[in-house]
Amino acid sequence: MSVRVVARIRPLLKAELDRDIVVHGTSSSDGGPNGDIDTIRIPNPRNENEEFSFQFNSVYGVQATQEDIFQNEAESSGVGGQLIRIVAPTINHLFQGFDVTIFAYGVTGTGKTHTMRGGKTLSERGVIPRLLSGIYRRSRKLEKDSQGATSVEVSMSYYEIYNDRVYDLFEAPEKRTAPGLPLREQNGKTFVVGLTERPCASLKEFENLYDQANVNRSTSATKLNAHSSRSHAILCVKVSVTTGEETRVSMASAIDLAGSEDNRRTENGKERLVESASINKSLFVLAQCVEAISKKQARIPYRESKMTRILSLGQNNGLTIMVLNLAPVRSYHLDTLSSLNFANRTKKIEVKEIENEPMFRGPAPIRTLPSVSGPSIQRQPLRPLTTTELTTMKNALASRGGEKSVKAFTVYSDKAGAASRPSNLSNTSSRRRPVDSFSRTADQLPHRPLKNSRTSRSPRKAGWTAGVSKENIEQMVEKKVEEILAARVLNEPSKTPMPAISEEVQRRLELLEQRIEKKDDTKAEGLTYLLMAKQHQVRGEDVSALKMYQLALPYFPDNAKLAHKMHVLEERLRVKREQQKQRTVEISRSQGQELPQFPAIATHIAPAQEQSRKKRSRTFKELEDPSDDEYRLDDDAASDSSFEGRESGFRFKPKSRRAPRPKIRVFRDNDENVDLTVKGGASLTGRPRAASVEEQTPRTRHILNVVNTRDLSQIRLLKGVGAKKAEMIVDCLHLLEAESEYQEDGDDGMLVGSLAELSRMKGVGAKTVENMRSGITL
Numbered sequence: 001m002s003v004r005v006v007a008r009i010r011p012l013l014k015a016e017l018d019r020d021i022v023v024h025g026t027s028s029s030d031g032g033p034n035g036d037i038d039t040i041r042i043p044n045p046r047n048e049n050e051e052f053s054f055q056f057n058s059v060y061g062v063q064a065t066q067e068d069i070f071q072n073e074a075e076s077s078g079v080g081g082q083l084i085r086i087v088a089p090t091i092n093h094l095f096q097g098f099d100v101t102i103f104a105y106g107v108t109g110t111g112k113t114h115t116m117r118g119g120k121t122l123s124e125r126g127v128i129p130r131l132l133s134g135i136y137r138r139s140r141k142l143e144k145d146s147q148g149a150t151s152v153e154v155s156m157s158y159y160e161i162y163n164d165r166v167y168d169l170f171e172a173p174e175k176r177t178a179p180g181l182p183l184r185e186q187n188g189k190t191f192v193v194g195l196t197e198r199p200c201a202s203l204k205e206f207e208n209l210y211d212q213a214n215v216n217r218s219t220s221a222t223k224l225n226a227h228s229s230r231s232h233a234i235l236c237v238k239v240s241v242t243t244g245e246e247t248r249v250s251m252a253s254a255i256d257l258a259g260s261e262d263n264r265r266t267e268n269g270k271e272r273l274v275e276s277a278s279i280n281k282s283l284f285v286l287a288q289c290v291e292a293i294s295k296k297q298a299r300i301p302y303r304e305s306k307m308t309r310i311l312s313l314g315q316n317n318g319l320t321i322m323v324l325n326l327a328p329v330r331s332y333h334l335d336t337l338s339s340l341n342f343a344n345r346t347k348k349i350e351v352k353e354i355e356n357e358p359m360f361r362g363p364a365p366i367r368t369l370p371s372v373s374g375p376s377i378q379r380q381p382l383r384p385l386t387t388t389e390l391t392t393m394k395n396a397l398a399s400r401g402g403e404k405s406v407k408a409f410t411v412y413s414d415k416a417g418a419a420s421r422p423s424n425l426s427n428t429s430s431r432r433r434p435v436d437s438f439s440r441t442a443d444q445l446p447h448r449p450l451k452n453s454r455t456s457r458s459p460r461k462a463g464w465t466a467g468v469s470k471e472n473i474e475q476m477v478e479k480k481v482e483e484i485l486a487a488r489v490l491n492e493p494s495k496t497p498m499p500a501i502s503e504e505v506q507r508r509l510e511l512l513e514q515r516i517e518k519k520d521d522t523k524a525e526g527l528t529y530l531l532m533a534k535q536h537q538v539r540g541e542d543v544s545a546l547k548m549y550q551l552a553l554p555y556f557p558d559n560a561k562l563a564h565k566m567h568v569l570e571e572r573l574r575v576k577r578e579q580q581k582q583r584t585v586e587i588s589r590s591q592g593q594e595l596p597q598f599p600a601i602a603t604h605i606a607p608a609q610e611q612s613r614k615k616r617s618r619t620f621k622e623l624e625d626p627s628d629d630e631y632r633l634d635d636d637a638a639s640d641s642s643f644e645g646r647e648s649g650f651r652f653k654p655k656s657r658r659a660p661r662p663k664i665r666v667f668r669d670n671d672e673n674v675d676l677t678v679k680g681g682a683s684l685t686g687r688p689r690a691a692s693v694e695e696q697t698p699r700t701r702h703i704l705n706v707v708n709t710r711d712l713s714q715i716r717l718l719k720g721v722g723a724k725k726a727e728m729i730v731d732c733l734h735l736l737e738a739e740s741e742y743q744e745d746g747d748d749g750m751l752v753g754s755l756a757e758l759s760r761m762k763g764v765g766a767k768t769v770e771n772m773r774s775g776i777t778l
């Protein structure tokens with residue numbers, strides 16, 4: 001079964017009421033059983049006459065309430081691509097012994113936390129409290145129906161990944177250790193070492209713990225969200241259903257990811273920028289993982305961020321639901337497309353529906369859970385039990401019959417196809433063992449000897465490094481550091497017998513430890529520039545992208561790929577400029593007149609020139625960087641043709657019914673009393689304006705003066721110009737200004753010099769200019 005994707009469009013916020021809505025939920029022809037909404041439609045930002053549509057398992061529009069998202073179990077279907085609900089099928093799966101992962105994904109301020117956590121009132125509760133409420137309800141029913149023969153225990157752990165470090169949310173921020181908690185992989189699962197696990201016997205207990213822990217979550221105000229989550233929050237709820245000697249444990253993970261941020265819009269300060277870089281980086285790695293999975297690449301870069309290691313998309317078993325949160329407004333247009341593109345890929349990831357196997361307790365009496373608030377609470381790392389004490393029925397039967405259970409060898413690694421790879425861990429028992437932290441304490445757990453400790457005791461002791469590569473040594477040392485950190489976190493000395501290590505190795509250990517603690521800070525800023533560069537590139541703003549790469553360069557001085565990228569961009573801009581000049585000359589010739597040049601408008605504005613732009617982009621393709629994967633974001637969102645026919649569930653549709661846009665008209669002001677001067681500065685070309693280019697009437701002058709103020713309130717007063725058009729005009733001018741800043745002959749004072757230029761601007765057109773003129777009586 002593949003990852004299920006449920007999209008939710010949030011309503012307009014107060015400050016957005018006058019904004020343009022570009023995201024719409026509709027129902028596809030092959031939609032849900034009752035014509036349910038399952039498709040998102042959004043215009044192509046480069047050509048408003050075209051539209052993209054994305055089909056998901058379900059789409060919730062702006063009217064959808066928290067209750068709608070929940071729904072009663074009776075109403076859920078959740079099969080065969082039909083409408084699915086988020087919470088109800090989750091509970092079914094959990095009690096059938098499957099693990100469940102629900103994660104909310106979206107740009108900052110699109111409603112992830114609102115969907116997952118929700119508000120305080122009953123009706124405003126989000127997915128998580130409703131999920132827990134359902135779990136307790138189902139538990140009570142099971143216990144009652146079985147007349148006490150079955151009991152259900154629920155426990156939770158809750159942590160955040162902040163700046164790529166893992167922190168226990170049951171721990172106050174001031175008690176955190178700087179490096180955070182380490183991660184470990186065991187039996188194909190990634191878990192956090194030293195995490196608190198709290199039993200919670202009732203919904204009330206859960207809510208108390210959850211609220212308490214949420215206070216510790218890192219949030220801050222940004223320009224786009226007054227309560228922006230600065231971390232990824234991961235809630236793990238363990239449900240253990242015991243009947244007689246058999247216990248079946250399943251895990252629900254509810255993940256509220258931090259939102260991606262465009263730092264030009266957030267106007268983040270330094271601290272927020274570092275957070276933002278970390279958030280964007282992890283989301284970027286996630287996108288890379290999804291891309292690698294969908295392209296069936298051998299290497300999936302899970303390990304490049306803690307979030308992707310933990311989420312393990314495509315590696316985890318059971319049911320995985322992605323909630324795609326979207327804002328409907330135009331200001332999020334490109335980000336929304338990028339999210340939609342990501343979701344479109346994610347929905348194709350196959351997830352194994354492997355049921356957790358029951359485990360059997362020995363004769364030892366079942367331990368009662370410690371009290372929630374008592375002083376005796378111990379931090380229980382999630383560790384598996386050994387096969388000597390707990391074993392699955394299947395494994396027991398299989399070993400009796402001399403066969404190994406297939407599931408017993410579900411070992412995953414970064415490499416695709418690892419799950420089916422013959423295990424080389426058989427002698428260390430690679431069976432898939434369910435986690436049970438209730439039955440044993442950390443002290444009772446046997447320790448697997450460390451790799452290097454085993455090695456040190458091997459007969460090759462004296463020259464054991466001889467055949468080991470530098471890289472391997474590095475990895476071993478890094479692993480050792482993690483072990484030591486883990487032991488520290490557990491407040492206990494490492495029980496691993498320490499091998500005799502040389503002073504040199506000891507020194508390197510210390511250096512490495514320092515590096516682990518510091519490495520993020522030093523590169524975070526550079527990384528921010530890289531990500532911003534990529535964001536500019538996605539928007540087709542090559543000049544700004546180049547500028548960002550230049551700013552990133554000092555942080556990655558010897559990075560050949562970065563240098564190559566910059567070279568490609570420089571070359572592309574050079575070609576662009578030349579083609580622009582050439583094209584302007586051609587236009588002028590065909591119109592038999594001298595026209596000013598419109599270098600940037602041609603790229604960003606004129607839909608009528610789309611065809612020639614496409615031709616040009618083919619030329620640029622030759623310059624495309626073949627190694628673009630390194631910092632790759634979802635550029636596809638902006639490159640219309642790359643979607644076509646490639647992504648199922650995605651459709652590209654030109655709005656054919658719309659009348660073709662009128663050809664650009666050139667206005668001539670032949671009125672008398674012409675004033676030839678336009679206030680100093682440059683035309684849109686960035687060149688100083690020649691007084692003779694166009695004669696201007698007072699009316700023309702008035703319009704141009706108003707437009708050139710870039711003042712929204714003034715521009716809105718022009719006839720036929722609403723808030724949306726005014727914003728487009730101002731955005732366009734700023735964009736041109738930014739571009740001209742980097743042009744050799746650029747000038748800061750970018751002004752619209754004629755009505756012809758104005759009519760070519762995005763969203764304006766000849767008719768609007770005519771309107772503007774007719775509204776002025778002089």
Ligand SMILES: Nc1ncnc2c1ncn2[C@@H]1O[C@H](COP(=O)(O)OP(=O)(O)OP(=O)(O)O)[C@@H](O)[C@H]1O
Nearest residue numbers: 010011108109110111112113114225228229258259
């Ligand atoms: N469905 C909705 N109905 C009403 N208000 C909503 C809805 N979704 C989001 N909001 C409001 O939008 C704002 C942003 O939502 P929220 O904080 O959940 O976004 P987020 O995606 O978690 O952002 P970040 O990534 O920055 O943490 C909040 O004020 C929230 O109350």
